[in-house]
Amino acid sequence: GAVVSQHPSRVICKSGTSVKIECRSLDFQATTMFWYRQFPKQSLMLMATSNEGSKATYEQGVEKDKFLINHASLTLSTLTVTSAHPEDSSFYICSAPSGGSTDTQYFGPGTRLTVL
């Protein structure tokens, strides 16, 4: 299957700081990527759709000014958690469709964010 990477895999930061998470498609191009959030022992919750060269589309209830998304190239999308607070601590996962299909999603390994 297609390979999606994320960096960093784990980050710990102080409350009030901003954290940037990168999502890269390594062996394919992705005009669209997706960002999910997963709390312990829960399912994946879609946060936003990242669109290359245009604004991201956010799901209802997700603050776009807090979770900044930039999709500057066909292989890179970034999620910046601004002014992070302890309640933002979570597992953030990105995905991208590949293989010529608009629906087959491949996920990155995830980023564990801990806000102190």
Added chain:
Amino acid sequence: GENVEQHPSTLSVQEGDSAVIKCTYSDSASNYFPWYKQELGKGPQLIIDIRSNVGEKKDQRIAVTLNKTAKHFSLHITETQPEDSAVYFCAAHAGGTSYGKLTFGQGTILTVHP
């Protein structure tokens, strides 16, 4: 919007037994149904998927069945092994303007005892 219900939430089997996980969906327009395996601290891994024009698909020990009329689909794992222990998620994709957006089930924690 789409709603996906997944059962059971936990499943415990002995090595060599079969495991079955079931999901139902609400949107009749959904046309793509993937299954993901997630190990602790890792991202979900696509293990098998099925499209609405197919009733069954098999890949070695894993199979998925789809009943469009009843709007449910199931994951079947035969000859389970301890390394099959993980959380399994079903998902549904509505197609059309919902480009790539998946709705996930709640997940099933599968434990295979040696």
